[in-house]
Amino acid sequence: MKKLKKFSYLILILLAVTACNDDVKDEAINKNMAKVKAPPVVKEYGFVLNDFEVVVDTIARGDFFGSILDKQGVSPGKVHEISEKVKDTFNPARIIAGKKYIILKDKDSAQTPKFFIYENDKINYTVVNLNEPAAYKAKRPVTIKKREISGVITSSLSEAMQNQGLSNLLVYELSNIYQWSIDFFKLQKGDQFKMVYEEKYIDDTIFAGIENVEAAVFKHSGRPFYAFNYETDSITGKANFYDEEAKALQSFFLKAPLNYSRISSRYTKRRFHPVQKRWKAHLGTDYAAATGTPIVSTADGTVIASSYTSGNGNYVKVRHNSKYTTQYLHMTKRNVRNGQRVKQGDIIGYVGSTGLATGPHVCYRFWVNGRQVDPYRQNLPTAKHIENEHKEAYFATIDELKQRLDSIPYQEI
Incomplete structure (x- = not known):
């Protein structure tokens, strides 16, 4: 009987130890499972x-x-x-x-x-x-971030942006704002610029472009050119750039019909023609550029000719109003048709050397009241300035922006 009791005790002890070991194992398994983290939840689209x-x-x-x-x-x-x-x-x-x-x-x-x-x-x-x-x-969710930058020209606007690790989109923005007032092919070493603008980011980290330029100042040849983005039509939301005196930066005409490498021949009453080998009037301005460079209409208007002749090559002629007409010669390809309405900056063709041309360029011709003239000698109209009754609101709006621009230090070489 005593032996049976001892055996029973041994069985109970063994069961208790086994149960204790199982509890320890379960606890260890639970701890290991806790260490294995669930994969992060990825939400997109x-x-x-x-x-x-x-x-x-x-x-x-x-x-x-x-x-x-x-x-x-x-x-x-x-x-x-x-x-x-x-x-x-x-x-x-x-x-x-x-x-x-x-x-x-x-x-x-x-x-x-x-x-x-x-x-x-x-x-x-x-x-x-x-x-x-x-x-x-x-x-995708987009975050808008405000930025302020300052730069200085050492050789080109592109290089100035790259030196600061900035997007080349800003080159386009500045060129677009100042295309009527600054010739970006004649920038000088030491020219300076400052900008207040907004950038778009996806998920707060991925750069997605420029949202808006609020204000800028470009100091060219020692003269500061201010530009403030201001909405003049609350119904359409249309906005333009104006200077510190409420004058429009935009001009009725662009300075040139393309981004050119050089002016190869100006308007003159007497020039030796390189193909015909004789002296004759050259009633246009030749802009040398690579074949295929886009040519744009220098102002709003209607295409009154999109054709080809042996002298002009592929050409387009645009009537802007009853006073002004422009023509663009020697295109490799035309991009508009007769009667088509075009806006300032619309691509109407591409640089070529068709017709009487020795190399790729566009000959830009300009008429005032039916007479061909030199566009560089004309007192051309600008876009509409802010009217007197709206100037007070304009100055109140740009005051803080101008102070902010002026507080950004200029970069020096």
Whole structure:
């Protein structure tokens, strides 16, 4: 009997030790599981990407919507159904090589494609529901950040921006603002500029471009040129740049019809023609530039000629109003047709050497009241200045901006 009791005690002790060991093991397992963190939740394009198998790729040259989906097991019949139902929102025939796309698939063994996401640009994208065909457009979250910069010219505006690690988009912005008042091919070493502007960022980190330039000052040859972005039409939201005296920076005419490398021949009553080998009047201004350089209309107007002659080559003529007409010769290709309405800065053709030309350039001709003249000797009109009754509001608006600009120190060489 005593032996039986001792054996029972041993059994109980063994069970207690085993249970204790199991508790220790469970506790260790729980601790290890706690150490393994769940993957971070990734939210993008309005989806939790963790819920899908995600395919990310870029549209290659020769790809089309059907071939992309075919690789994912979507039948041609289904592709046709999707294309027909979404074409008003998303045209599958117009996908562009180089654009990013994402396909979200089920996580099960079949991995059925559920959504196709097409990035129109860095901000805008289109989502196509492949299961119940439908499409919608959306935007990635964008943050606007204010920036202030100051720079100095050592050789070019581009180099000045690059030296500070700034976007070349700012070169375009400054060139656009001052295209009527500063010749950017004649910048001088030591010219300085300052800007107050806004940048766009996706998810607070990815640069997505310039949102808006609020104000700038460009000191050229010692003279400061101020520019303030001001809305003059609250209905349309139209805004223009004006200086510190409420004068418009914009001119009725651009200084030149293109970004040129040099003026190869000016308006003159007597010039030795390089092709005809004789002295004759040259009633235009020749701007030398590389073949294919865009040529723009220097002012708003209507195309009254888009044609070809043996002398002019491919040419375009634009009537701006009853007083002013311009003409652009020797194009390699014309980009407008007769009767077409054009805005200042619209591309009307491309530099070439057609007709009587020895090299690529555009001959720019200018008429005032039907008479050809030298545009550089004309007192050309500017855009409309801010009217007297609105000046008080304008000055009140730009006062803080001007103080802010003036407080930014100029950079020195």
